[in-house]
Each structure stands twice: as structure tokens, then as C-alpha cells.
Amino acid sequence: MEDGKRVFQISGIKKHEKKRVVVQGIQQLGAKYAGGSVYQHACTHLIVPHILPSEKFLAACAAGKWVLTPDYVTDSVKNGSWLAEEPYEVAISTGSTAAFHPVRQWREKVATGRLRGAFQDWRVILMVQEPTRRAMFKRLLKAGRAKVYHYPPPSNAAITHIMAKPVTENLKGHSAPCYPVSHIVQHLFGNTPVGMNFSKREEHPAETKAINASVGFSNLEAELRDYVIKHEGRPRMCFLDFLCYRDPYCPQSQATETDFSNVGTMIECGLFTEALDSIRSAGFPGVLPPLPYLSSLLEYAQQGNATSVFLRRLQQVMCNLLINNSPWLASNAVRKYFTKLLQCPRCKAGVWPFLETAISYCLSSEVTCHALPGPALPTLLRFHSDILAFSLQIFQGELHSVSAADGTPPQARGCSQTSASGSLLNGTFWTVWERSTLLSRAVKQLTQLLVQAAKQDYTDKEEKHDLHLADILVGHLSVLVEFWCQQHLRLNQSLVEKGLKDLAEYFALISHDVSPVVLEEVLVRISSGRLKLVMTDAIFRNLCCRNGFTVGDEPLSLRKMVQSYLPALGHLAQSPRGLHPKTGYSSQDSSCRIQSSLVNTTNPEKENLPRGLNRVNTAGETLLHRACKRNQVETVLQILALPGTDVNVKDHAGWTPLHEACNHGSTACVQALLRHHPAPVLNSQVGGVSPLHDALLNGYMDIAKMLLQHGGSVLLQQTDQGGRTALDLVFTADQREVLLRSAQVGDCALTSSVTATFNLPLLEAGSVLLAHVIAAYLRETGVRGYTQAGGGGGAHGLIRALETHSFQTVTLGWTDQRAVRLVEDAETLLELGRGRYLELIPQKVKECKGENTMFLMEMLQNMKSQAEALITDL
Numbered sequence: 001m002e003d004g005k006r007v008f009q010i011s012g013i014k015k016h017e018k019k020r021v022v023v024q025g026i027q028q029l030g031a032k033y034a035g036g037s038v039y040q041h042a043c044t045h046l047i048v049p050h051i052l053p054s055e056k057f058l059a060a061c062a063a064g065k066w067v068l069t070p071d072y073v074t075d076s077v078k079n080g081s082w083l084a085e086e087p088y089e090v091a092i093s094t095g096s097t098a099a100f101h102p103v104r105q106w107r108e109k110v111a112t113g114r115l116r117g118a119f120q121d122w123r124v125i126l127m128v129q130e131p132t133r134r135a136m137f138k139r140l141l142k143a144g145r146a147k148v149y150h151y152p153p154p155s156n157a158a159i160t161h162i163m164a165k166p167v168t169e170n171l172k173g174h175s176a177p178c179y180p181v182s183h184i185v186q187h188l189f190g191n192t193p194v195g196m197n198f199s200k201r202e203e204h205p206a207e208t209k210a211i212n213a214s215v216g217f218s219n220l221e222a223e224l225r226d227y228v229i230k231h232e233g234r235p236r237m238c239f240l241d242f243l244c245y246r247d248p249y250c251p252q253s254q255a256t257e258t259d260f261s262n263v264g265t266m267i268e269c270g271l272f273t274e275a276l277d278s279i280r281s282a283g284f285p286g287v288l289p290p291l292p293y294l295s296s297l298l299e300y301a302q303q304g305n306a307t308s309v310f311l312r313r314l315q316q317v318m319c320n321l322l323i324n325n326s327p328w329l330a331s332n333a334v335r336k337y338f339t340k341l342l343q344c345p346r347c348k349a350g351v352w353p354f355l356e357t358a359i360s361y362c363l364s365s366e367v368t369c370h371a372l373p374g375p376a377l378p379t380l381l382r383f384h385s386d387i388l389a390f391s392l393q394i395f396q397g398e399l400h401s402v403s404a405a406d407g408t409p410p411q412a413r414g415c416s417q418t419s420a421s422g423s424l425l426n427g428t429f430w431t432v433w434e435r436s437t438l439l440s441r442a443v444k445q446l447t448q449l450l451v452q453a454a455k456q457d458y459t460d461k462e463e464k465h466d467l468h469l470a471d472i473l474v475g476h477l478s479v480l481v482e483f484w485c486q487q488h489l490r491l492n493q494s495l496v497e498k499g500l501k502d503l504a505e506y507f508a509l510i511s512h513d514v515s516p517v518v519l520e521e522v523l524v525r526i527s528s529g530r531l532k533l534v535m536t537d538a539i540f541r542n543l544c545c546r547n548g549f550t551v552g553d554e555p556l557s558l559r560k561m562v563q564s565y566l567p568a569l570g571h572l573a574q575s576p577r578g579l580h581p582k583t584g585y586s587s588q589d590s591s592c593r594i595q596s597s598l599v600n601t602t603n604p605e606k607e608n609l610p611r612g613l614n615r616v617n618t619a620g621e622t623l624l625h626r627a628c629k630r631n632q633v634e635t636v637l638q639i640l641a642l643p644g645t646d647v648n649v650k651d652h653a654g655w656t657p658l659h660e661a662c663n664h665g666s667t668a669c670v671q672a673l674l675r676h677h678p679a680p681v682l683n684s685q686v687g688g689v690s691p692l693h694d695a696l697l698n699g700y701m702d703i704a705k706m707l708l709q710h711g712g713s714v715l716l717q718q719t720d721q722g723g724r725t726a727l728d729l730v731f732t733a734d735q736r737e738v739l740l741r742s743a744q745v746g747d748c749a750l751t752s753s754v755t756a757t758f759n760l761p762l763l764e765a766g767s768v769l770l771a772h773v774i775a776a777y778l779r780e781t782g783v784r785g786y787t788q789a790g791g792g793g794g795a796h797g798l799i800r801a802l803e804t805h806s807f808q809t810v811t812l813g814w815t816d817q818r819a820v821r822l823v824e825d826a827e828t829l830l831e832l833g834r835g836r837y838l839e840l841i842p843q844k845v846k847e848c849k850g851e852n853t854m855f856l857m858e859m860l861q862n863m864k865s866q867a868e869a870l871i872t873d874l
């Protein structure tokens with residue numbers, strides 16, 4: 001094996017100096033050391049002092065990797081090259097003359113190709129409630145080539161094992177056998193003693209009590225699941241104007257035969273008004289004027305020669321056509337008719353180019369499918385605005401029809417309900433290759449045009465009072481988001497969540513220079529509740545990031561809002577007055593990073609960009625990651641100087657550039673990262689390893705001192721998966737004293753940086769956004785409606801359960817994550833009622849007299865009062 005292909009991990013070496021010698025030896029011989037506390041599949045060799053009940057050891061055994069003692073590295077260093085591995089494999093003395101090698105059997109089977117892993121052909125449902133433990137067992141099973149499924153599994157998955165912790169009676173009724181997680185060790189080592197208590201540990205009496213209590217909460221889980229399903233299936237967008245639309249298959253003064261022969265002659269003679277009047281007189285259900293005639297009238301109107309009376313009558317013809325021949329209730333031929341009608345009569349390039357041209361003309365933009373009369377004429381502005389309103393009505397009707405068909409079976413009245421794939425909405429905004437993504441090319445363009453329209457419409461309301469272009473575009477965006485989500489939600493919920501997040505982050509990115517007042521105008525007009533939630537959340541997080549405070553990237557929850565977002569208001573209030581309340585680039589989403597790189601590459605000075613800036617290797621590492629690993633500080637400074645650089649970008653394993661710099665001792669790069677604005681996240685953890693842990697585990701005290709001098713003593717409170725703080729990773733009193741002094745310096749610096757400045761505009765912007773986030777979240781999740789007295793059948797049962805048991809006990813063994821999330825949100829509401837979380841709000845924020853901040857404080861007090869009433873009613 002080539003030295004460059006050897007990837008080492010270390011487990012179980014407690015003495016810092018010994019570990020440092022092993023790491024230096026690995027690097028000295030040209031191999032790669034992979035840090036971290038979790039097993040990495042790229043690892044080829046694991047160094048352990050003895051058999052361990054650890055994830056790395058068990059995973060390496062299951063994957064057939066080399067598991068060796070530290071002597072292998074030290075002896076290889078003395079030899080000057082890597083020695084043969086076999087003599088250094090870990091072994092167990094069984095009392096006989098021969099030693100037992102527990103890993104060798106699996107390594108030899110994998111090396112010879114007889115197996116790909118110890119758990120090959122296993123198809124496992126993993127029923128472990130605690131997230132960290134579940135993730136560990138999932139990595140372990142996958143290392144042995146098992147397939148791990150969530151519950152319920154896909155219908156085509158033939159499950160072979162159910163792994164549970166704990167094993168309860170209700171799990172034993174499945175078709176596949178149910179095992180405790182200790183079966184993993186038994187499968188790897190059989191009955192041979194391996195010095196582990198992993199499989200023989202007896203449960204603590206308190207844990208046994210919790211398990212017994214959880215059995216009584218199974219009915220509560222079912223009630224919560226039913227409530228969530230009902231809440232998610234509620235009608236989201238109702239369009240009352242469609243109730244009066246006539247069914248084209250129900251005869252209502254329907255004309256049997258209509259003669260349009262004279263219309264063509266009138267158009268050829270230039271008698272457009274007369275031709276339009278002839279078509280108006282034939283507006284009956286089931287009657288479609290010949291498409292070429294209507295296209296000619298649209299082209300005449302588009303040229304700017306038509307009178308305002310003609311344009312009003314043309315709009316009336318279009319509306320009657322839609323009412324009498326609704327495409328969502330008609331045949332495929334009628335839908336194709338409208339598809340051809342809604343395109344430029346000259347260019348005939350499709351529906352979206354036609355709509356894009358109409359929007360661009362209203363924005364006085366020259367980007368149109370062909371040259372249009374200019375400057376923008378008032379009559380033509382109204383014409384293009386009416387075209388956009390007309391298309392919005394069609395899209396709303398299709399969403400209404402699809403939603404109705406989704407909830408009830410179509411009535412057999414001779415009409416065909418609109419299918420999602422054949423709808424105008426689907427064909428307008430997504431190509432065949434874009435169906436699985438929300439953020440298609442057309443959706444991106446619509447979002448960009450919406451931002452431009454918002455700047456014009458809401459900045460000068462008096463001038464744009466009669467147009468309301470932004471309102472129409474917000475309606476388009478809301479409808480297409482709901483339409484796309486409905487098509488994919490049942491099949492792939494994670495795909496829907498990612499699509500919404502991508503769109504929200506993209507909007508936040510391109511609207512970084514838009515006033516928060518304008519952004520609020522957009523948000524309040526979004527009729528899609530889920531779109532409003534993710535978009536408001538993205539804008540708030542970008543506002544914080546732009547002003548030097550980055551919140552975590554964990555999923556949105558009520559607890560996250562009160563624990564992370566409320567303290568963020570204090571940072572916004574203390575931001576220097578030179579920083580304006582703008583949104584900006586978010587570090588949470590890869591799609592935004594890609595878009596940012598596209599913006600950067602169009603810069604006139606792109607020849608000065610570092611080579612390979614936009615390349616990501618197979619590990620997900622960007623150029624910033626790689627430069628930090630190699631201590632290439634000049635490259636790091638070049639990258640940080642670029643607009644929109646994400647200093648917290650993560651690779652596939654979750655490591656940030658700061659992690660890499662701390663892990664590899666790149667002191668100069670750490671200094672550059674810490675000076676960057678916004679500052680990098682110092683408390684980010686991967687498998688429990690923070691940048692401070694990374695520095696100390698590798699012996700870089702100078703870097704640890706810098707981190708503490710910037711982050712303060714709060715960093716010393718972080719623990720890894722083993723419960724160790726940073727002070728537990730040093731072994732001398734002098735080192736502990738150095739870390740404590742550095743933390744005190746950081747605390748003093750943070751305190752002195754809080755000046756008397758009070759950025760009221762920024763605080764007001766953050767407060768109104770956070771109020772929208774909380775309101776949208778409560779409305780979308782339905783937690784407040786469920787927990788209110790009489791709000792749900794099991795509401796009182798849930799409150800009583802949380803009064804007497806912990807959240808972990810109540811949800812122990814639950815498999816429906818939606819029900820688990822509802823319980824967590826309910827617990828947060830109860831804690832709010834007991835007076836917790838509100839103390840996280842800085843005093844300056846509480847005393848602020850700004851209108852938006854006062855409204856937010858009133859909202860939180862109302863939530864607290866409602867939660868107090870729930871507790872009192874018990």
C-alpha cells in the first residue's frame with residue numbers, strides 16, 4: 001500500500017503526549033491522519049492500545065480495516081518506512097498460549113473478497129430514540145455494509161433485522177426478528193470474551209422506570225400523529241373566486257355552433273376592434289375562438305397601437321374565456337390551447353418567456369424576447385400587468401383543482417381533473433429534468449424579478465400604486481411553491497424541505513441590499529405559510545450573519561428560536577452604527593455558496609481570483625479548507641477578501657476551515673479567520689469536537705489561547721461526546737492556568753466591546769423578522785392550537801405527561817419524528833410559561849421603545865400567559 005493511501009485514526013490513547021508522538025509519526029512517514037471522534041469510512045488503519053467498546057473499534061472491525069497497536073507507528077518510524085501490519089494486530093489473551101485476534105477474521109474475509117463487510121446483506125430498521133446514539137449505531141452498521149432504514153421502511157425493502165434500544169414487547173410483533181443493539185458485538189466476536197460491558201450492561205433502575213413509563217405513552221404518540229397528519233392536510237390556499245366558475249361540461253346556454261369566418265377577414269383588413277367585438281359576442285361555455293385570431297389581437301395590443309378601450313375589452317374576452325373554459329376542468333386539448341395562447345405571438349418561445357417579457361416591460365427593462373415600444377406606455381403597462389394577473393388566475397385554478405383532487409376523488413361528471421404533470425404550471429416553471437428541484441431556472445428568474453419589483457413598488461408606493469407588480473409576482477411564487485410541495489411531500493419530505501430551504505436562501509442572498517421595510521412588505525403578502533416560514537427564517541439568519549453573529553444550522557424549532565434567536569437580538573442592538581440592517585449571505589446552504597461563486601466569477605477582476613476557488617474535492621473541501629490545512633495564509637486572505645465568502649463553509653463531514661486550521665496547527669490561518677467579519681463560529685462541533693478541542697487534541701496551545709481570547713470562557717464549557725471539556729484535555733496545572741487566563745482576557749474583550757451604541761434600526765429589523773418567524777412557525781406546526789385548553793383530544797394528556805416526566809421519557813421509543821417535534825415544542829411553551837428563556841433577552845432589548853421590538857415582547861408575553869394558563873388548568 002502506498003504511504004499516501006494510508007489513512008489513520010486513533011482511539012483510546014488518553015495520554016496527550018503519547019498521542020502526539022503517534023500523530024507525528026504517521027505524518028512523518030507520509031500517511032494521513034484523520035481526526036475526530038467518529039469513525040470515517042476512508043480510514044484504512046485504526047490505532048488502539050487495546051480492545052475498546054468504542055465506535056471506531058467496532059466500525060473498523062466490521063469494515064475489515066487494520067486495527068493495530070501504537071507500537072506499529074513507533075517501530076515503523078524507527079525503521080524509516082512502514083512495516084508489515086500482521087504482527088501488530090490487537091489481540092486478547094484467552095488464558096492459553098495462543099492469543100485471540102478478534103479483527104483478523106473479518107479483515108481477511110474483506111481482503112479476499114468473500115465479504116464486503118461484517119453486516120453484508122443486513123437490512124436493518126434502527127429503533128434507537130436518542131439521536132446521538134442512533135447516529136453512532138447507524139455509522140457502525142453502514143461501516144459493515146448494512147442498509148439502514150427509517151421506520152416505516154420502503155415497501156420493497158425486505159427487512160432482516162430490527163435493532164432496538166430498548167427492546168419492548170410491541171417491537172416483537174414485526175415480521176423481522178428484533179434484537180438489542182448488543183447483538184452487533186455478539187455478531188462480531190461471538191461468545192469470546194472481549195473485555196466489554198457493551199452487551200452485558202444492566203439498566204439503571206431509573207432507566208427501567210422510564211422505559212415502563214414510555215409504554216403508557218404509546219397512545220399519546222398515536223393521537224399526536226393523527227393530529228399532525230390532519231393539520232398538515234388542511235387546505236392551505238383557498239381561492240373563493242373559483243366557486244363561481246362554470247363547468248364546461250354542464251350546458252348553460254351553450255352555443256352549438258359558432259361562425260368565426262368573418263373574424264379573419266376583419267383582422268386582415270386591420271379592423272381589430274370589430275374582430276374583437278365579434279369574438280366577444282361568442283363567449284359561451286365550450287366555445288374556443290380560433291387561436292390564430294386571438295394571437296393576432298394580442299400582437300396588435302403588444303405593439304402599443306391599441307386604445308385603452310380595446311385593451312379593456314380584450315381583457316374581458318380573456319376573462320370570459322377562462323370562466324367558460326377553465327383549463328383545470330377541461331380536456332387536454334383545452335389546456336394545450338391555453339399553453340399556446342400564453343406565449344409571445346411573435347416569438348412563440350413558450351409561457352415563461354412571455355411572462356418574463358411582461359414582467360421586464362413593467363420594470364422598464366430592455367431584457368425582452370423582442371423589442372417592445374418604449375418608453376413604457378401607461379396603456380401597455382396595464383396590458384402586461386393584466387396578462388400576469390390572468391396567468392396567476394390560471395395557476396391558482398390549477399392549484400385549487402389539484403388540491404381538491406388530492407383530498408377527494410374526482411366526481412364522474414365527464415370532466416378530467418388536472419394532472420400535475422400535464423398542467424400549465426408544471427410546464428411553465430420546470431423542464432423535464434428539473435421536476436425534482438424547486439429552484440429551477442424559471443423559479444430563479446421569477447425570484448430575481450420579484451426582488452426588483454419589490455424595490456420599485458414598495459419604495460415609492462405613490463408612483464406604483466396602480467401597478468402592484470410585486471403583489472402579482474408574490475402570488476405566482478406562493479402558488480408554484482404550494483403546487484410543487486404538494487406533488488413531492490408524500491413521496492419525499494426531505495426533498496421538499498431542501499427545496500424550500502434552497503429557495504429561501506437564494507432569495508435572502510439576492511436581496512442583501514434590500515431594505516428590511518421592503519422585505520417585510522414582501523413577507524406579509526406571501527400566502528403560502530411554509531414559504532413564508534422558511535423565507536423569513538433565512539432572512540433573519542442572514543441579517544444576523546451579516547452583522548457578525550451566526551446562529552446554528554440545526555432544524556428550526558421553537559426551542560431554537562427562544563434559545564438562539566432571542567439572544568441574537570442583543571448582538572444586533574450592539575452592532576456598530578456603520579453596519580446597516582441588510583440581509584446577506586448565509587453560511588448554511590450550499591446552493592447559496594454556488595450562487596455566490598457565480599457572482600464572484602462575473603467580477604471584472606476575476607483574473608485575481610485564487611486558482612481553484614470554486615473547486616470542491618471528493619471530501620467536500622473547498623479551497624479555503626485546503627489552504628487552512630496547508631497554512632497558506634496568503635490564499636486564505638485572498639479568499640476572505642472576496643464578497644460573499646462563507647467563512648463557515650462545511651465539507652461533507654461537517655468540518656469548517658477553522659476546524660482544519662486548528663487541527664493542522666495553521667496558526668497564521670487561524671489569526672486571519674478570527675479577524676474576518678463576520679467572525680467564524682467558534683462553538684461549532686462535529687461529533688463533539690469543537691475547534692478548541694481540535695487544537696488541544698493535537699497539542700496546539702498557541703491556537704487554543706487565540707480561540708479563548710476571542711470567544712471567552714463560554715468555550716471552556718463545551719463538552720465532547722465523552723463529556724470532556726477543554727480543561728480535561730490538558731494534563732498540567734500550568735496549561736490549565738494558561739487557558740483560564742486566556743479565557744479571562746476574552747471575557748474582558750467581549751465586555752469592553754459592548755459599548756453604549758444602540759443600533760435601533762437594526763434591532764427593529766431583527767424584531768419584526770423574528771416576530772414573523774415565530775408566528776409562521778406556530779401556525780405551520782399547529783403546536784399552540786393543540787396545546788390550548790380543549791384544542792386537541794390529547795392536549796391535556798400531553799401537558800400532564802410533561803409535568804410529571806421529562807421529554808426524553810415521554811418520547812422514548814417513539815418512531816414518528818413529527819410527534820416528537822410537537823412534544824418538544826410543547827415542552828418549550830411550558831418552560832416559557834414557567835418564566836424560562838425570557839431571561840435570555842438582553843435588558844436593552846426589553847427596555848427598547850421601538851414599535852417592532854415592543855410588539856415582539858408583547859407576543860412573547862402572550863405566549864407566556866397562555867402557557868401559564870395551561871399549567872394552571874391541570
